[in-house]
Amino acid sequence: MNHIAAKPAPVETEALTLMLGDRVLLDRASLRVERGQVLAVTGGAGSGKTALLGALAGRPPAGVDVAGGVRIDGHLLIAQGGRLAPRRPLALQVAEVVGHHLGLDLRGALRRMADGLDRMGVPPAARRFDLPPEQLPDSLRWACLFAMAAAVGPAVLLVDAPAAGLDPTVRLRLLHRLADWARADGVALILAGRPEDGVAGPADHVLALRRGRLLPPIPLRAGPLEPLEPPGTARLHARGVGMSYPLAPGPRGEARSLAVLHGIDLDLRTGETLVLLGETGSAKATLARSLLCLPPPTAGTVVWMGRDLMAAATPPAAGEEPNHGGLRRARRDLQPLFPDPAASFDPAMTVGTQLALVLENLRPDIAADRRDHRIDEALEEAGLRPEAALRWPAALTAAEAAHAGLARAILSEPRVLVADEPAAGLSAEERERFLDTLMAVRDRRRLSLILATERYGEGLRDAHRGIVMLAGRVVESADAGTLRTAPLHPYSRAMLAASLGGRPALEGDAPSAFGQPAGCPLRRRCPLAREFCAQAVPELEEVASGHHVACHYWDTPAEE
Amino acid sequence: MAEFDQPPLSQPEPQPTGFARGLSGAAVLAALALAAAAAPLMADGSALHRLDADPVAAALLDGRGSLSFALLAAVLGGALGIGWALLAGLAGTLVGKGAERRIVIAAQRMAGWPLALLVPLAGGLLGQVWLLALVTALTAAPAVAALAHAELSVLMRAEFLTAARAAALPEREVLRRHLIPNLMRPLLAAGTLALPRVLAAESFASLLGLGLPPTLGSWGASVGLAARLGDPVAFAPPALLLALALWAACAIADGVAAGVRKP
Numbered sequence: 060m061n062h063i064a065a066k067p068a069p070v071e072t073e074a075l076t077l078m079l080g081d082r083v084l085l086d087r088a089s090l091r092v093e094r095g096q097v098l099a100v101t102g103g104a105g106s107g108k109t110a111l112l113g114a115l116a117g118r119p120p121a122g123v124d125v126a127g128g129v130r131i132d133g134h135l136l137i138a139q140g141g142r143l144a145p146r147r148p149l150a151l152q153v154a155e156v157v158g159h160h161l162g163l164d165l166r167g168a169l170r171r172m173a174d175g176l177d178r179m180g181v182p183p184a185a186r187r188f189d190l191p192p193e194q195l196p197d198s199l200r201w202a203c204l205f206a207m208a209a210a211v212g213p214a215v216l217l218v219d220a221p222a223a224g225l226d227p228t229v230r231l232r233l234l235h236r237l238a239d240w241a242r243a244d245g246v247a248l249i250l251a252g253r254p255e256d257g258v259a260g261p262a263d264h265v266l267a268l269r270r271g272r273l274l275p276p277i278p279l280r281a282g283p284l285e286p287l288e289p290p291g292t293a294r295l296h297a298r299g300v301g302m303s304y305p306l307a308p309g310p311r312g313e314a315r316s317l318a319v320l321h322g323i324d325l326d327l328r329t330g331e332t333l334v335l336l337g338e339t340g341s342a343k344a345t346l347a348r349s350l351l352c353l354p355p356p357t358a359g360t361v362v363w364m365g366r367d368l369m370a371a372a373t374p375p376a377a378g379e380e381p382n383h384g385g386l387r388r389a390r391r392d393l394q395p396l397f398p399d400p401a402a403s404f405d406p407a408m409t410v411g412t413q414l415a416l417v418l419e420n421l422r423p424d425i426a427a428d429r430r431d432h433r434i435d436e437a438l439e440e441a442g443l444r445p446e447a448a449l450r451w452p453a454a455l456t457a458a459e460a461a462h463a464g465l466a467r468a469i470l471s472e473p474r475v476l477v478a479d480e481p482a483a484g485l486s487a488e489e490r491e492r493f494l495d496t497l498m499a500v501r502d503r504r505r506l507s508l509i510l511a512t513e514r515y516g517e518g519l520r521d522a523h524r525g526i527v528m529l530a531g532r533v534v535e536s537a538d539a540g541t542l543r544t545a546p547l548h549p550y551s552r553a554m555l556a557a558s559l560g561g562r563p564a565l566e567g568d569a570p571s572a573f574g575q576p577a578g579c580p581l582r583r584r585c586p587l588a589r590e591f592c593a594q595a596v597p598e599l600e601e602v603a604s605g606h607h608v609a610c611h612y613w614d615t616p617a618e619e
Numbered sequence: 620m621a622e623f624d625q626p627p628l629s630q631p632e633p634q635p636t637g638f639a640r641g642l643s644g645a646a647v648l649a650a651l652a653l654a655a656a657a658a659p660l661m662a663d664g665s666a667l668h669r670l671d672a673d674p675v676a677a678a679l680l681d682g683r684g685s686l687s688f689a690l691l692a693a694v695l696g697g698a699l700g701i702g703w704a705l706l707a708g709l710a711g712t713l714v715g716k717g718a719e720r721r722i723v724i725a726a727q728r729m730a731g732w733p734l735a736l737l738v739p740l741a742g743g744l745l746g747q748v749w750l751l752a753l754v755t756a757l758t759a760a761p762a763v764a765a766l767a768h769a770e771l772s773v774l775m776r777a778e779f780l781t782a783a784r785a786a787a788l789p790e791r792e793v794l795r796r797h798l799i800p801n802l803m804r805p806l807l808a809a810g811t812l813a814l815p816r817v818l819a820a821e822s823f824a825s826l827l828g829l830g831l832p833p834t835l836g837s838w839g840a841s842v843g844l845a846a847r848l849g850d851p852v853a854f855a856p857p858a859l860l861l862a863l864a865l866w867a868a869c870a871i872a873d874g875v876a877a878g879v880r881k882p
């Protein structure tokens with residue numbers, strides 16, 4: 060018999076109970092995290108994740124009562140948003156924190172920090188210790204925070220909402236790096252975040268905080284609500300759509316401009332759902348707006364039912380009659396959903412007044428006394444009560460505003476909805492509810508839908524076809540099933556991996572619009588990149604029927 | 620126990636609403652104006668011999684000149700500044716972004732110049748009050764224009780305008796239904812910025828003896844005169860009232876601006 064007692068786990072709680080006033084945030088939870096184990100705690104806003112981490116760290120937030128036992132070894136807490144003073148040079152802050160914990164001088168602290176940055180995969184060229192954090196890109200700031208934690212080397216690391224707000228591929232790469240470090244160094248790592256923050260990806264265990272209990276998470280809907288019907292014929296055609304913005308003239312007075320969208324071709328069939336996938340800087344939102352001619356693109360054509368939309372939307376030259384009828388017809392058929400629905404309502408008018416204005420403008424054929432009835436119907440179809448019409452936009456919650464935006468969009472009985480991240484600001488449950496409503500509306504009205512989103516899996520599950528965009532170009536387009544299971548472009552594969560919680564095979568961050576590399580825009584991050592990638596932008600080529608890829612080496616395995 | 624003990628990055632300082640301050644400023648200014656209006660009653664008909672009257676009543680009498688001149692110049696200056704901003708916006712739509720930028724940059728530059736120095740100059744050179752008011756108004760206009768244009772361009776980018784265009788609302792209607800109603804408050808807020816500026820400029824000029832004509836009376840002139848005569852009893856009331864009025868004018872401008880910025 061072995062008489063040596065097993066080492067206690069670095070984190071152990073015994074019937075831990077958290078109360079906020081008389082609300083139970085956490086009810087008698089027993090938690091145990093071993094060395095080298097990664098635990099993810101997910102939960103919606105206000106579910107008590109932050110309180111739990113605070114209680115574990117021995118510093119519960121004000122107003123939270125803690126009962127039960129907590130045993131925790133030397134720990135470090137990275138609070139929500141990452142706590143770095145925005146204006147002090149990073150080197151000083153590193154020296155302070157690392158020096159404080161390990162008793163090192165500046166040089167020693169920076170050396171440990173450099174080791175930490177190595178483990179977080181930050182290339183030496185990107186290390187700017189002399190800059191204050193506010194001048195660093197967000198991803199680098201998070202990498203620095205993680206590296207700082209690695210430099211300190213605690214027994215337990217608690218991280219609240221890590222890397223929230225970063226692009227999925229960048230976020231997952233960082234989280235995996237952090238989890239690797241924790242496993243290798245035997246650190247117990249607890250990641251807390253909202254379900255959509257992707258903290259579950261790199262974790263060994265996932266617990267969801269729901270109604271005061273820590274339970275296994277409920278998997279999200281993976282397929283469409285109802286089987287998708289096959290689409291009809293193409294009605295919306297976009298050819299060579301491009302967008303560029305004028306810049307201040309150059310040193311010799313030459314006109315300059317910044318092209319953000321490069322010659323996109325796209326067809327949308329009736330009843331078809333097409334999802335535009337891409338992360339920050341992919342110009343998916345610009346494309347969505349260009350299709351609506353809000354504002355019209357600077358190049359190419361958009362044709363709706365044989366009518367040139369751009370000609371109708373451009374203000375007529377002096378002396379010409381404005382073509383209001385044609386534009387009104389097109390606007391009635393093509394309606395947008397905005398990424399910030401609350402801001403898309405005029406704060407100086409009630410929701411109902413604005414809906415009535417839309418109806419009056421787009422459907423002059425509906426008699427004035429029928430309008431209220433129509434508005435009530437649309438609000439109900441969008442999942443709101445008719446009373447919502449009497450409210451002011453400022454009094455709506457984000458979710459209500461999103462539903463009200465949907466009501467406005469379907470009011471004119473359109474045939475196409477163009478939605479640009481319509482649920483971006485909503486929590487996970489609100490998102491699900493909103494998307495379910497949107498899909499139900501689409502199915503009932505047989506609408507075509509263009510959905511721009513950065514969430515690969517979520518976007519594709521309800522779609523017929525997907526387009527993956529990168530830096531204003533289409534890099535892959537295929538039917539949704541193919542993109543969901545076997546995408547070919549390295550960027551699509553990384554997005555798929557990130558959406559499944561896996562490790563995206565991309566290094567570094569997306570370049571800014573002003574610093575695009577020559578050749579393929581992915582080449583500084585791509586695992587397949589070779590020299591030729593710098594010389595030519597890959598063209599979209601058909602690799603199978605209906606499947607297009609823009610990559611020189613999509614069929615070549617990575618070089619060793 | 621370990622933690623990153625720095626101030627959080629993600630939580631900005633809670634903004635003071637400024638609304639209460641604006642309200643108290645308005646109350647103070649209204650009380651001052653009322654008191655100044657009622658001052659002749661207190662001075663038992665001796666308004667002509669202001670320096671013989673009791674110093675508080677005399678200071679209140681001076682307030683009539685200062686406040687009414689400030690009000691006149693502020694209305695003028697606010698209107699000029701707002702007109703300037705609207706002109707820039709109009710140039711932006713009709714001529715091009717370059718023209719708009721030039722007009723606004725001119726306003727921003729001039730807002731930084733010590734334009735208040737022009738007021739005593741004008742007071743010395745031009746005899747008429749209305750010309751002086753115009754010059755005082757002009758000194759406040761650039762700052763108003765810069766702020767009003769900033770508000771205007773924020774509004775021009777608002778998403779609900781795009782939503783209105785998506786509903787095929789003609790530009791004229793977008794202007795009438797959405798732009799103008801939402802523009803009123805921020806423009807008025809920018810306009811109130813002129814009040815503390817013109818009050819300060821006029822007081823400064825009158826202090827030097829180059830401001831309002833002596834018949835009108837002004838806090839600045841009384842302070843200057845009392846200082847030259849070395850008379851602390853005559854000095855204190857107008858100085859205090861002037862300080863109070865300046866504080867109130869600043870509080871109003873702050874309060875209105877804060878009210879506009881509220882989500």
Ligand code: SF4
Binds near residue numbers: 579580585586587597
């Ligand atoms: S073209 Fe080159 S850099 Fe671009 S995705 Fe293909 S392999 Fe990578």
